[in-house]
Amino acid sequence: MDGQVIAARLPPGLNEKFNDRLDGMVSTPPVPDPAGGHPADGHDAIQVRGARENNLDGVSLDIPKRRLTVFTGVSGSGKSSLVFDTIAAESRRLINETYAAFVQNFMPSQARPDVDALRNLSAAIIVDQERMGGNARSTVGTATDAHTMLRIIFSRLGVPHAGPPFAFSFNRAEGMCPQCEGLGKVPEIDLDELVDRELSLNEGAIKVPGFAVDTWYWQIMAQSGFYDPAVRLKDYTADQWADFLHKPATKVKIGSNSFTYEGLVTKVRRQYLAKDRESMQPQARAFAERAMKLSRCPDCEGARLNPAARAATVAGRTIAECSAMQISDLAEFARGVVDPSVAPVVATLRETLDSMVEIGLGYLSLDRESATLSGGEAQRVKMVRHLGSPLTDVTYVFDEPTAGLHPHDVQRMNELLLRLRDKGNTVLVVEHKPETIAIADHVVDLGPGAGAAGGRLCYSGDLAGLRASGTLTGRFLGHRVGVRQDVRPPRGHLTVEGATLHNLRDVRVDIPLGVLTVVTGVAGSGKSSLIHGYVAGREGVVVADQSPIRGSRRSNPATYTGVLDPIRAAFAKANGVKPGLFSANSEGACPACKGIGLIYTDLAMMAEVASVCEECEGRRFTPKVLSYTLRGRNISEVLAMPVAEAREFFTTGQARTVLDRLAAVGLGYLGLGQPLTTLSGGERQRLKLAINMAKNGTTYVLDEPTTGLHLADVDQLLALLDRLVEEGNSVIVIEHHQAVMAHADWIIDLGPGAGHDGGQVVFSGPPAELVATGTSLTADHLRRYAGS
Template identity: 35%
Template structure:
């Protein structure tokens, strides 16, 4: 026989009915054999919860002949199948009964193991996902980072935020008074506590109740408003208590290869995972089974290493990857698929790559080409341009002054091109000059004990009123230091809103010398398609004022608002000033059609009849910045001259080719960043700020980088301070102060390799940035 297992959702009688249909006729309930059809006729509810229920598979007298042995073998096989790996054999001899239990599940310790399947190791499948968090790895619970926001404080110094105040202080006192009895270090900073000590703080013991007890008390009193408010203050997304954030159910962890479970392996960075698989020792049979799979795994890991992503771990969320990292993962995927005869188009694959890793990227692109593919790369990086078989240079300048093929040919031919701006920089006819002297500094802001992500408890000084560049290979901890520790800490200090600050001891320095901190990122400048460069810089207010002061405007009663496409009055109401009608398509991208009423000009005919020096308001919005500056500066009126002056910062940051009315949704990340920079340059000399830029050279040609550096110098001249995260060697060589992190990415990074002038960085043997910079200095 075999044990009867009732599937969830079924009653005992429903299960018995199914067994009858399968050809089984008897059940054994508490050692008494009953016929299934009689059980069903009685229709009395039978439960197996408090009784032993087995399926009777077969009853036979054992005779030593072939047919009988064959029949018993078949019955045993059926019993194992129906009993999910368990079989019961009862031997009757006279009045005595011998009962034997057999199992093919190998569960020596009583744990029943599932047979592994591919789905068991996937958190996207209900078979493998942790049932508590449904495969997300996070649950809504009490967030340790909110309970203990400053991990450099000790328990005695009120590290536990919820144990402050007169009433809640008694919970802390309970621990402080009893700490000696079980050697708990109440004066040690929280980050120095061992894992066991941290766990004890939550669980408590016989001397004190712990944080779990505290929050249980809050939940029990949640009918009182003050307790509900306190609970909500400390709720957040926390690691799932059942799977510890691994997202898989615990059964997946029982299966091990080379002493490691899948949960252990996904925590390792790719460059550590590679040696694990290459040195894996398997038996002859296992090696035969795994041969093809191991080849695929090793190939894919090699490709990820080749594109410079060896520092990433496999469990890293894709939402936390930078644009450059995502693009290079797609590149590794393409390599892994071994396609032939395909065309790959890559847009700046060198974004976020240190010059050390560019060589590896070039080798990857070569590998793709040698497989029989065509690779087209849009790129500004000098090394990639020099490595190309064919170069197509578009120009000669940008916007309306661009759009022509200036050159097409090999790298050697390019160097002789007279028209190409790229050729001028590659041959050194034009170059970004090294500053004649570096700015001296006395004032600074210092971060001490930075430990966020892979940072190794480092102390870093950021000088003020200088250009300070933070460098290091991909994954060395630059973003963790600047965007996760420094910026959030300063933003909170100056009253701005920011995400939670990364782990560090303290931040100190000459805060009196700056009044605000600005993080100039590459996000779009406006939330809607209506915003454009001139509305962002407030120049459009002056242009509308100029038009409303014309005689013909006064005659028609037009105010500045009539020249706005955002409010009713002068705009075309058919398209509400958009210039186009959007047709929503339910299952495809929306279609944009030119507005029939205004023919895409955004304003009513009466408004378009008002002209200034032969141009109406639509014509002005259609001018590029360069054209607008020429047009307004040639006029006599002071209003026009003021507009030309306000547009000048856009020209200074290299955006002279952008149209005044160009929708912000059509601007690239680099263009948006430079418009923000122009808005700061446009402000009169006043309150000094600290500007933080994250790779501002993304999407910039050598010529544009030169203009960008001139803008940075203009900001410094106005008393501001600049911190830049950057890989571009032209920016690094022009810095006053360089902070180099490394030496590698991931867990081999996070150390402060060097801080000082660029000239001294080249003498640091373990710095990859220094080695690359030698050629530039």
């Protein structure tokens, strides 16, 4: 294939990028070792030479194959850029390019990473914490194939016989409940979100956006003649109530004009609930999510299946009952199914279920929707597929596999990582927990700082060498936070009574206010059920979690936090022009790339190429806009600044206030214009926290705020939590990190186990008391941490 002939047909500026991609298809010539020697012979190490992806500063190193390597460093030091965006990305790209061009066109886009050479790569399998999608038809059972095995067993042994395996699938017409179409839930409108029945129309009874008193829709309803607008809704007759809510489109005469009248529910269904939520304005989308409630299907009672599938039993259990069982119980049930016709399937099912119990997921059920899993749970579900895999000599890449795990569960995760390694695989782990760093065969430490201050290789070698290296990670490996003795007195309590959500067992607990409270317990003990189910949503409670932030690749910290508004105003005032010019989403945007700074080109036979826009050279704005400056910097240069640098540039006003909050939550390294889609879960949580920090007298709920934090950064987080408390707030943290537990004023420990073995408060009191008298798993690990 003549690369030059093809390149001549490409858009201007893509020739160089195209040639780079051709270079990646052929063998890379040997590159001298950075130490002056020659590359090692053989294939015992992944050789990285000159990695410059994101903030990496020409990193070169050898990573031993068939070993467990842990990558450490502060948040933003370049760990993910090296492991995921360079090594794993190039492995996947090269595998994709072995497919025919036609097939590649249907595969995910993979650009070539910015690196001089990568040698001795093996196939990379990424096991990350990305949520498993929002499809309501995806469950733990379908994601692990355990439900498929159950369907085969029931199709063979079920009495009465219901048909082949598809007859037990809620995703196929043969097996799904006809009423809910296999979802187990049916949508219904919550009338209390639409109206206040205590009020009349004239008093503003309708709560739907766009139906306020005297608006167009309100006038048609009030003057329709079907009911009196001065009468309270609760006093309507049955006919009036039906006309008010459900009347189909009907012509009505108001004055001399004719208008179309629709009942409120009829109009809301058409206007809000039949539309794609993502295309709605934020206010309309929030209303639609409040108004539409999903309730259990009355026909199948949530089982998702038709009557025939629900009737068949094996050993006295239906497939719906098996799917709803806790996985640890289902594993016991599977051991009792003995029949030669399904013996191989039952053996595979048992192996899968036992793996899930071993990995700390025994408290889940197969009918649990995948979208409801936390990032850590999703990662462990994905891991199940690989534990029994016959594949060997592949590279497994993990992103903080201990996230969301109690110290008791971390040990089991470590054993699983070692099992993968012992099968002859290369295991690369991005991690901060000292317990996982301790089992590494090899450690790679990046830094020394974050963002522009990071991206350099600080250490590469064994654990003993890391401890003696003098790097930030080496110094903090043995760091311990003392157990708080002088706890702050509470200023009241927030009481939860009769909590029964999920596995909670009629829990009653007083959560102290005005102090730092840590809610802990093993994974699946009921922590999230208690706090998110009974505390979040109360007045004055602010939740900062790790869920994705709505937005496109145009969204960035500057737009999300609102700091762009005072920045634009400052530019406008300094230059005597409109603030709108300084928005990359408005009239000041480069017309070629529409303010993104990149041109995305689909080459059809290859992955999509993102090239820097030639018109604006990636600066996103028109030349005219870039000619306007503020203290010598244009808007593009300001958006390229990390938060720490921007704080020095904006020393007063609203911009400085917002930037101070970002720095306080440990995001000083984050670029103002960095796309939100590149942020980790921990970074998203800290960004949300920064936005809400202006509110005093509030209750903050944080979910695993240490996720993604280096050992040295945990001290900064503790200082931030103390600051929030000292400013008059209450802070409730769902957390497993022993440093946070030790620093708390109050600990609420749930357990004693997970699933139906949990759901109880096993301890509530100050951390020193837990260390002294506690008998739970948390108490054991906190004692060990404190050296007691």
